[in-house]
Amino acid sequence: xxxxxxxxxxxxxxxxxxxxxxxxxxxxxxxxxxxxxxxxxxxxxxxxxxxxxxxxxxxxxxxxxxxxxxxxxxxxxxxxxxxxxxxxxxxxxxxxxxxxxxxxxxxxxxxxxxxxxxxxxxxxxxxxxxxxxxxxxxxxxxxxxxxxxxxxxxxxxxxxxxxxxxxxxxxxxxxxxxxxxxxxxxxxxxxxxxxxxxxxxxxxxxxxxxxxxxxxxxxxxxxxxxxxxxxxxxxxxxxxxxxxxxxxxxxxxxxxxxxxxxxxxxxxxxxxxxxxxxxxxxxxxxxxxxxxxxxxxxxxxxxxxxxxxxxxxxxxxxxxxxxxxxxxxxxxxxxxxxxxxxxxxxxxxxxxxxxxxxxxxxxxxxxxxxxxxxxxxxxxxxxxxxxxxxxxxxxxxxxxxxxxxxxxxxxxxxxxxxxxxxxxxxxxxxxxxxxxxxxxxxxxxxxxxxxxxxxxxxxxxxxxxxxxxxxxxxxxxxxxxxxxxxxxxxxxxxxxxxxxxxxxxxxxxxxxxxx
Amino acid sequence: xxxxxxxxxxxxxxxxxxxxxxxxxxxxxxxxxxxxxxxxxxxxxxxxxxxxxxxxxxxxxxxxxxxx
Numbered sequence: 001x002x003x004x005x006x007x008x009x010x011x012x013x014x015x016x017x018x019x020x021x022x023x024x025x026x027x028x029x030x031x032x033x034x035x036x037x038x039x040x041x042x043x044x045x046x047x048x049x050x051x052x053x054x055x056x057x058x059x060x061x062x063x064x065x066x067x068x069x070x071x072x073x074x075x076x077x078x079x080x081x082x083x084x085x086x087x088x089x090x091x092x093x094x095x096x097x098x099x100x101x102x103x104x105x106x107x108x109x110x111x112x113x114x115x116x117x118x119x120x121x122x123x124x125x126x127x128x129x130x131x132x133x134x135x136x137x138x139x140x141x142x143x144x145x146x147x148x149x150x151x152x153x154x155x156x157x158x159x160x161x162x163x164x165x166x167x168x169x170x171x172x173x174x175x176x177x178x179x180x181x182x183x184x185x186x187x188x189x190x191x192x193x194x195x196x197x198x199x200x201x202x203x204x205x206x207x208x209x210x211x212x213x214x215x216x217x218x219x220x221x222x223x224x225x226x227x228x229x230x231x232x233x234x235x236x237x238x239x240x241x242x243x244x245x246x247x248x249x250x251x252x253x254x255x256x257x258x259x260x261x262x263x264x265x266x267x268x269x270x271x272x273x274x275x276x277x278x279x280x281x282x283x284x285x286x287x288x289x290x291x292x293x294x295x296x297x298x299x300x301x302x303x304x305x306x307x308x309x310x311x312x313x314x315x316x317x318x319x320x321x322x323x324x325x326x327x328x329x330x331x332x333x334x335x336x337x338x339x340x341x342x343x344x345x346x347x348x349x350x351x352x353x354x355x356x357x358x359x360x361x362x363x364x365x366x367x368x369x370x371x372x373x374x375x376x377x378x379x380x381x382x383x384x385x386x387x388x389x390x391x392x393x394x395x396x397x398x399x400x401x402x403x404x405x406x407x408x409x410x411x412x413x414x415x416x417x418x419x420x421x422x423x424x425x426x427x428x429x430x431x432x433x434x435x436x437x438x439x440x441x442x443x444x445x446x447x448x449x450x451x452x453x454x455x456x457x458x459x460x461x462x463x464x465x466x467x468x469x470x471x472x473x474x475x476x477x478x479x480x481x482x483x484x485x486x487x488x489x490x491x492x493x494x495x496x497x498x499x500x501x502x503x504x505x506x507x508x509x510x511x512x513x514x515x
Numbered sequence: 516x517x518x519x520x521x522x523x524x525x526x527x528x529x530x531x532x533x534x535x536x537x538x539x540x541x542x543x544x545x546x547x548x549x550x551x552x553x554x555x556x557x558x559x560x561x562x563x564x565x566x567x568x569x570x571x572x573x574x575x576x577x578x579x580x581x582x583x
Contacts (some may be wrong), residue, residue, distance in 0.1 A: 084564065088536060091538065091570065095533075097573060220555070221556065221557055229549060229557060231543055231550070233547070242543040245541060249540070280575040281571075281580050283567050283568070283570055286570075287564065287568065290563065437547075
């Protein structure tokens with residue numbers, strides 16, 4: 001512990017203590033009966049436009065985003081900026097499709113995407129597939145939030161051997177688990193407000209102060225190597241980096257709102273109206289994310305990777321250390337503590353929402369569907385609270401004992417899996433035309449093909465599809481969801497003909513999708 | 516707050532603004548250049564950041580136009 005900066009650490013700890021208190025106090029906020037799942041797991045669907053803005057923003061722009069996007073810009077250059085078109089195309093999707101989903105879920109008291117699929121298509125195996133996909137895709141995502149905490153704790157100079165090395169992470173997670181258990185979704189919703197203020201201040205300080213220190217944007221971009229400054233222009237017979245860039249942006253945007261934690265954030269809004277208003281207001285975060293991607297270039301210009309004092313950090317955390325190293329290099333110690341607290345707290349908010357979302361899925365679509373069909377409200381909420389603890393413990397064990405690289409690769413695969421629920425969930429909000437078994441076959445084919453393609457591409461996100469001598473490198477998730485959809489469309493009439501009796505009942509009515 | 520608004524499932528011509536937004540940012544040949552620089556920032560970067568702001572304005576326009 002010889003390199004600890006006590007000023008930074010003190011600021012960091014004070015802010016952490018504050019949000020811990022806030023997390024527990026949140027149980028009393030807009031008080032409801034926390035023995036009901038929709039109160040614990042959706043905050044009673046009472047959050048207005050502003051709280052939803054903070055909650056969804058806190059949910060989507062995670063600590064990992066703040067570390068990984070600049071790290072990618074630092075390491076790979078312009079391709080990292082796909083995060084910007086990605087956030088631009090998210091919001092029209094949110095605006096158009098999700099008020100429909102909110103309306104139908106609110107009317108039928110659905111809490112998860114799988115609840116909706118169960119009601120819409122009347123097939124519990126399809127609902128199970130959606131639920132399991134959601135849980136499996138969320139787990140590595142929670143683990144990655146821990147990486148964010150690990151990096152900033154390491155950058156604060158806290159080190160040790162054996163258990164002592166992991167102690168800060170364990171403490172952070174005990175706090176997280178305790179306030180999520182006691183306050184449910186109200187805890188991350190209230191902490192998200194603090195987190196966003198910290199992150200905004202940090203981001204603006206970074207994009208104003210650091211360029212001044214480095215002598216302006218002109219000098220910064222002059223320091224970026226030419227091959228990192230722009231996308232590589234594709235050669236003949238390939239769409240090269242262009243198609244990779246565009247499909248990464250579009251595929252990530254389509255996958256994003258299928259993640260259970262996004263849907264939990266959206267369903268907790270008080271009206272479809274609040275969601276539409278948010279679609280216009282959330283780009284405030286996109287702009288910040290774009291600015292943060294530029295921070296990766298600041299790190300190149302500042303040359304932090306060549307400074308001896310940060311060599312150990314880069315060795316341990318790789319490019320993920322670029323942002324912490326730059327902050328240590330550029331900011332006074334008290335502000336370093338502030339900025340690192342922003343990143344650390346930024347990890348707790350999504351991790352809490354993700355664990356709540358995963359436990360809602362287990363409770364509703366696995367436990368209630370297959371184990372205990374008639375739980376009381378109290379039992380149902382209690383199961384969800386326990387499962388949220390188990391989910392977080394699983395993520396903690398994972399990050400302590402499995403190399404970080406696996407969490408990153410699993411999160412990549414998670415994106416490919418979760419997008420396979422698009423036909424049932426997102427298109428299902430518009431049409432009941434699809435056959436339920438065709439959807440299930442399409443889901444399975446997309447998941448298997450996606451996994452195989454990702455492995456064939458050495459667990460990188462893009463796969464070079466070759467057709468008639470032309471190569472189209474693109475995001476595997478997007479390619480495989482197209483395959484999934486084609487298969488579903490082709491198989492729907494086939495399965496409809498094979499069905500002996502009546503098709504299962506759609507318990508939703510057309511009017512349920514409107515307010 | 517009024518609760519009597521359009522059915523969100525219906526097509527509106529205002530949604531074309533969303534289509535424009537998709538096309539201009541998902542077609543890299545439109546913006547994969549360094550020139551012209553603005554405040555020392557290459558075109559590639561400031562163009563996309565500018566579209567974040569325009570996209571927000573478009574979404575707000577669609578919100579008000581379809582929210583009767």
